[in-house]
Amino acid sequence: MHRFEGVAVPAEGELVAVQVHGTKVAVTVVEGQVRAVDDECTHQQCSLSDGEVEDGALVCPCHFGRFDLRTGAVLDGPPEHPLHVWKAVVRDGALELER
Amino acid sequence: MTRVVVVGAGLAGGTVVGRLRALGHAGPIALVGAEAHLPYERPALSKGYLTGATTLDRLLVHPQQTYDDLGVELRLGSPATGLDVERRVVQLGADELPYDVLVVATGSTNVRPPIPGMDLTGxxxxxxxxxxxxxxxxxxxxxxxxxxxxxxxxxxxxxxxxxxxxxxxxxxxxxxxxxxxxxxxxxxxxxxxxxxxxxxxxxxxxxxxxxxxxxxxxxxxxxxxxxxxxxxxVGVGARPELGWLEAAPLERASGGLLVDAGGRTSAQGVFAAGDLAAVDGVRAEHYSAALAQADRVAHAVLGLPVPAIEPTWFWSDQYEHTLQYAGRHGPEDQLVERAEPYTGFFLREGALTAVVTVDNGRDLRRGMKLLGRAVDPALLADPARDLRTVA
CATH class of the missing domain: 3.50.50.60 (FAD/NAD(P)-binding domain)
Incomplete structure (x- = not known):
């Protein structure tokens, strides 16, 4: 488990990127629930934290592949492989992630 | 059971076979391609594949295993040479392949300009x-x-x-x-x-x-x-690959095959997707169009409601920059710009016809949702204004 002190939890539908032991993780909040997935798109390795959150899905900024933020599954677009989903909670105001 | 033959093993062809199975088609599927390779994505051929940074196996639309799992018969390295819509057969040289449903997805071929010296080595x-x-x-x-x-x-x-x-x-x-x-x-x-x-x-x-x-x-x-x-x-454009369809009575438009939103051509049981498909008369030689058309054709083939036509969009990666564009603008449209990162909005009679971004896929995505809507140019020009709140 990795705890981030002093990292602001993103607002609903906004994206931030954090580093955990060399892995970049994209973090957002959907319906009050913090969600975290690997930041690297499984299609062409674009940074998903530069993308967009739409209806509980994360949209890659490069080729608009869409991933389910809850499961990491590909919803549509070019990616073939799902995203890794991190366990994410906010505890005492700080973000905690676990691979 | 309905036998589907897909001719053209590019992005559209590779995608349509996957979508047909995903949507429940249980009958036989054959995928015919002129190239010896499994369907692959071409955009990287001018970039990462050309430098050697990426390899063909990483560009495949689906890996071999997927075609095996889906039970798709692959006829690769086997260019179609003719079509008989009366007898419902595709000619592959001396061979004939019967179909109940045909999806034409043979894409484009490069324009070879009439310049002396095109045959020189190099x-x-x-x-x-x-x-x-x-x-x-x-x-x-x-x-x-x-x-x-x-x-x-x-x-x-x-x-x-x-x-x-x-x-x-x-x-x-x-x-x-x-x-x-x-x-x-x-x-x-x-x-x-x-x-x-x-x-x-x-x-x-x-x-x-x-x-x-x-x-x-x-x-x-x-x-x-x-x-x-x-x-x-020499890169001076492309035209639809229709040589094998010369004798086929399929209605043409914009140099390609005229299709409706579901990819239906003028011939019974014949559909088209990808570069050569002129959807309601409009062709788009774009990756996103090929994916969306393949999906709509798969729905239409199976008699399912056809998803709505979304705006097409494309991208171009050059050096450290990514340019993205969605919609379609005309030469008379008003251009409203915001900086930086650069975003351009094209307006016709106050309504957004196209949006173009540089290194800003997020705003392209947001801008796409505004296409066709009336938007205040002052809000579009203000880089501090969130595009989700301008209309």
Missing amino acids: VHQLRTAEDADRLREHAANATTAVVVGTGFIGCEVSATLRSLGLEVTAVDALPGPIWAVLGEPLSGRVRGWHEAHGVRVLGGAGVAALEGGGWVEQVRLVDGTVLPVDLVV
Whole structure:
């Protein structure tokens, strides 16, 4: 488990990127629930934290592949492989992630 | 059971077989392709595949295992040569392949301009992985390249060859890069990227001839300028690959096959998707269009409600920049710009017709949702204004 002190939890539908032991993780909040997935798109390795959150899905900024933020599954677009989903909670105001 | 034959093993063809199975088609599917490869994505051929940074197996639409799992019969390296819509058979040379439903997805072929010297060794065009392999091998032993045509392929190849260390001159009869699609001021912006990286960009520079004895040695421009060279790439556009359909009674539009939103051609049981499909008369040689059309065709083939037509969009990666564009604008449309990162909005009678971004896919996505809507230009021009709140 990795705890981030002093990292602001993103607002609903906004994206931030954090580093955990060399892995970049994209973090957002959907319906009050913090969600975290690997930041690297499984299609062409674009940074998903530069993308967009739409209806509980994360949209890659490069080729608009869409991933389910809850499961990491590909919803549509070019990616073939799902995203890794991190366990994410906010505890005492700080973000905690676990691979 | 309905037997589906898909002719054309590119992005559209590879996608449609996957979508047919995903949507519940249980009957036989055959996928026919002229190339020996499984369907692959072509965009990287002018970029990462050309440098060698990525390999063909990473560009596959689906891995071999997927076709095995889906029970798709692959007829690769086997170009279709004819179609008989009365008997419902595709001709593969001496072979015949019967179908109940046919999906035509043979894509495009490169325009070969009538310039003397196109047959010289060292003159390349780019469509297939083999084309890219030949160009990569040649580039490794070349120092000076001329790229003829500064559309998207020409611009991307110029950027890639430059990144490989070649001296590159990019020429076009039009005034500047990607002129036909974007015009100014985007053309000037793209020109700036190339010039900043040391590529010489010559607009208004028609090519009179490619010259040499066996190998290409120089490019002669219409104005008499001679450019010494040891490698030439010609990228001046594409046209639908319809040669095998010459005798088939399929209605044409915009140089391709006329289809409706579900990809239905004028012949019973024949559908089309990808570069050659003119959806309600409009063709789009874009990745996103091929994916969306393949999905809509799969729905139509199975008698399912066809998803709505979404705006098409495309991207072009050049050097460290990604340019993205969605919608379709006309020459009279008003351009409203916001900086930086750059976003351009095209308006007609107050409604958004197209949006273009540089290094800002998020705003392209947001802008796409505004297409067709009336938007206040002052809000569009304000970089502090979130595009989710302008209409």
